[in-house]
Amino acid sequence: MRPGLMVAVACCFLVGVVAAPSAAARDGELKVGYYDGKCRGVEGIVRLHVVRALAQDRRTGAALLRLIFHDCFVRGCDGSVLLDASDENPRPEKSAPVNIGLSAFDVLEEIKAAVEKRCPGVVSCADILVYAARDAGRILSDGRVDFDVPAGRLDGLVSSADEAQAEIPDPTLTLQQLIDNFARKNFTVEELVILSGAHSVGDGHCSSFAARLAAPPDQIAPAYRDLLNYKCSRGADPEVANNVRDEDLATVARFMPAFAGRVRAVSRLDNTYYLNNLDKVVNFNSDWQLLTGDEARGHVHEYADNGTLWDHDFADSLLKLSKLPMPAGSKGEIRNECSVVNRR
Numbered sequence: 101m102r103p104g105l106m107v108a109v110a111c112c113f114l115v116g117v118v119a120a121p122s123a124a125a126r127d128g129e130l131k132v133g134y135y136d137g138k139c140r141g142v143e144g145i146v147r148l149h150v151v152r153a154l155a156q157d158r159r160t161g162a163a164l165l166r167l168i169f170h171d172c173f174v175r176g177c178d179g180s181v182l183l184d185a186s187d188e189n190p191r192p193e194k195s196a197p198v199n200i201g202l203s204a205f206d207v208l209e210e211i212k213a214a215v216e217k218r219c220p221g222v223v224s225c226a227d228i229l230v231y232a233a234r235d236a237g238r239i240l241s242d243g244r245v246d247f248d249v250p251a252g253r254l255d256g257l258v259s260s261a262d263e264a265q266a267e268i269p270d271p272t273l274t275l276q277q278l279i280d281n282f283a284r285k286n287f288t289v290e291e292l293v294i295l296s297g298a299h300s301v302g303d304g305h306c307s308s309f310a311a312r313l314a315a316p317p318d319q320i321a322p323a324y325r326d327l328l329n330y331k332c333s334r335g336a337d338p339e340v341a342n343n344v345r346d347e348d349l350a351t352v353a354r355f356m357p358a359f360a361g362r363v364r365a366v367s368r369l370d371n372t373y374y375l376n377n378l379d380k381v382v383n384f385n386s387d388w389q390l391l392t393g394d395e396a397r398g399h400v401h402e403y404a405d406n407g408t409l410w411d412h413d414f415a416d417s418l419l420k421l422s423k424l425p426m427p428a429g430s431k432g433e434i435r436n437e438c439s440v441v442n443r444r
């Protein structure tokens with residue numbers, strides 16, 4: 101976060117008085133292979149657990165991908181999104197409205213426990229989260245989205261719902277607001293478009309796109325709006341697939357027969373998001389907003405036309421996201437458990 105743009109944090113949590121290591125990364129820069137010689141095989145342990153979790157439920161992959169964004173955009177990649185509410189800090193990031201639907205915390209805690217068994221007190225939850233998100237992306241894309249993860253992050257001591265609410269973009273934002281939000285983290289319009297492509301997988305609550313249910317046809321294909329209205333009428337704020345491809349075939353055949361042919365691969369991370377967007381078949385207002393400006397719309401076309409380019413650029417943008425540092429001067433630690441700061 102740039103100095104001067106730091107939001108007023110109403111509720112922060114600083115534990116104990118004993119000095120913890122300072123700076124975003126241990127030993128200076130993040131490094132690929134950071135745990136070689138410190139905790140051999142750590143990436144293999146993470147991978148094993150992620151493979152298992154996705155074999156049980158592929159949707160866990162989308163949850164892990166979303167977590168890297170929601171962690172790194174608030175106080176850098178420091179595992180602050182993983183902290184539970186406590187007496188000292190009743191409103192951590194997790195409780196922010198903008199963090200609705202975050203999940204896969206149990207998978208990360210399970211990985212952390214396995215890693216602690218092998219090398220206690222060495223590997224941060226922040227690093228585990230990035231490894232797991234990278235692995236999820238690789239599996240969901242059949243290996244097409246991949247990158248080496250530089251590691252050596254520390255786990256943060258601060259987690260504030262107000263700060264998350266201020267930093268994570270809301271789906272009702274306009275294109276300019278989205279661009280400004282990403283620019284604050286030094287991300288370009290192109291990177292906004294690239295990273296939004298993560299919405300080719302996963303789900304969203306109907307409350308996250310309520311206004312889309314009555315949006316005019318130039319913003320959402322009427323047949324898709326009907327489909328969403330039908331889905332959203334079936335329960336109290338149910339979740340709906342982000343990608344029409346992942347919807348159940350019967351519903352798609354009923355409302356959008358022309359799209360039934362696209363219902364093929366479930367939870368596949370790919371450039372279908374851009375094809376859907378050009379067809380006005382996306383859930384969030386923030387997705388549709390990308391068509392409202394020349395530069396962003398140009399990139400939507402670019403990635404709709406070239407899936408291989410998107411795979412590559414998405415991996416690069418995730419890597420950049422994973423390097424967002426903690427605020428200067430922040431204290432960090434290696435948590436014993438990902439959901440609580442260590443007692444001192």
Ligand code: HEM
Pocket residue numbers: 159162163165166169200201202203269270271272278292295296298299301302303304305306308342384386
């Ligand atoms: C550009 C601004 C963004 C906005 C406004 C936004 C908004 C949202 C919203 C509202 C949801 C649904 C939450 C719910 O109702 O449960 C969602 C889901 C999701 N988002 Fe984003 N998002 C953005 C960018 C990103 C980025 C950069 C990533 C990852 C790189 C990402 C990955 C995901 C994934 C994978 C899901 C599905 C999660 C699941 O199924 O568990 N989003 N997003």
